[in-house]
Amino acid sequence: MAKNNICAIINLTEDTTQLKPLTNNRPIAGLPFAGRYRIIDFMLSDLAYAKIESVGLFIGKSGRSIYDHVRSGAAWDLQSEVSGGIFTFSHQDWKKNHPKSDEHEDFYYNHRLFLERSNAGYVFVAGSKIIANVDIRAVRQQHIQNDKDVTVVYKHFDENQVSDDEMLAHGIVFNGDEIEKFTDYVVPSQEGKVNLGLNMYFLSVDKMLNILDQATEDEVYLELNELLQHYATACSLNGFEYTGYASNIDTIxxxxxxxxxxxxxxxxxxxxxxxxxxLTKSKHGSPTYYAPESKVRESFVGSDTFISGTVKRSVLNRRVVVEKDAIVLNSILLQGTKVGEGAQIEYAIIDKNTVVEPGAKIIGAPDDIKVIGKNSHVLAD
Incomplete structure (x- = not known):
């Protein structure tokens, strides 16, 4: 075992209900973001920067969209012909509901196998729906210095930045400099701040294996990031404060x-x-074409896009077409969307390969974002 090496286990089984129809055929980690990325790119980039060689992706269903995007992991320099690499374990949802379906393999069999073969001394465990940019090397350094069982990555949020559901699920109570416990509801400080975990944990592989053994004995079957919260009271906990931007992508x-x-x-x-x-998987394509009559302001625009209309405060992914006199305001258009002449889109999310006919209107509001599912055809009235 390489004492200071790190492996990673990433949970891609988070509840997608409040993100449908965008998550009908993809996990949250597979959602496009910022015109050219996927949400999982942020976690994979952090792992790559930390020189993590072995990554286990535990996926709820088949994971086809994730396989297509990640492939060998070469885009993040996570491929390896000698040791390590990206390993995928699918259909976790079924396995969780049938934890003893195989007399030789329980629910945690693949987790144990991955950890034991990783040749790592430490494991970074995380979910996959947080947008952030965390220096895992700094997390490791603080973990070693403080000599606690588990280091929890957290952030100070303004109370008005987070939902009640987030405070219920991710609240942290400190006792001095140490984390005392996770809580079902966090009480804001006098300054209106709350400490919320980012669903990221750092611990030794040996400690993780011990927790898996205990969970098996107790017949507790959870994804590893959830499992660490479940057994938190039996561990000494250290907090690593992340100060950059973070968002929990759990609703539309x-x-x-x-x-x-x-x-x-x-x-x-x-x-x-x-x-x-x-980093993300590179896709070769033509530069975006802006017609002389186009008007584009305060927007992200992906490559291979054609714009002849007006686009303001919007995010356009690759291969989007916005025809003459079409208007796109405060909206997100995913890959391959085609907006016909004179169409109008405001406060909307349009999933990939959707056709919006000439003259059609999709009008939402800041508190009522309209969502059009993948491969839709929107007609004019």
Whole structure:
């Protein structure tokens, strides 16, 4: 075992209900973001920067969209012909409901196998729906210095930045400099601040294996990030404060807001102009074409796009077409969307390969984002 090496286990089984129809055929980690990325790119980029060689992706269903995007992991320099690499374990949802379906393999069999073969001394465990840019090397350094069982990555949020559901699920109570416990509801400080965990944990592989053994004995079957919260009271906990931008993508409104947040330079800088580059799978395509009559302001526009109409405060992914006299305001258009002449889109999310006919209107509001599912055909009235 290489004492200071790190492996990683990433949970891609989070509840997608409040993000439908965008998550009908993809996990949250597979959602497009900021015109050219996927949400999983942020976690994979952080792992790559930390020189993590072995990554286990535990996926709820088949994971086809994730396989297509990640492939060998070469885009993040996570491929390896000698040791390590990206390993995928699918159908976790079924396995959780049938934890003893195989007399030789329980629910945690693949977790144990991955950890034991990783040749690592430490494991970084995380979910996959947080947009952030975390220096895992700094997390390791603090973990070693403080000599606690588990280091929890957390952030100070303004109370008005987070939902009641987030405070219920991720609240942290400190006792001095140490984390005392996770709580079902966190009480804001006098300054209106709350400490919320980012669903990221750092611990030794040996400690993780011990927790898996205990969970098996107790017949507790959870994803590892959930399991660490479950057994938190039996561990000494250290907190690592993350100070950059972070967003928990668990609803349509959160997904929309996180994309729109990037139109603010301070937010963009916090995510993309740090020492940790955000990487993604490269896709070859033509530069975007802006027709002489086009008007584009305060927007992210992916490659291979054709714009002849008006686009303001919007995020356009690759291969989008916005025809003459069409108007796109405060919206997100995913890959391959075609907006016909004179069409109007406001406060909407349009999933990939959707055709909006000439003259059609999709009008939402800041508190009522309209969502059009993949491969739809929107007609004019």
């Amino acid at each position: 409104d959160k997904y929309y807001k996180a994309n729109m947040d990037l139109l603010s330079f301070p937010t963009f800088s916090s995510l993309f102009q740090t020492s940790i580059p955000i």
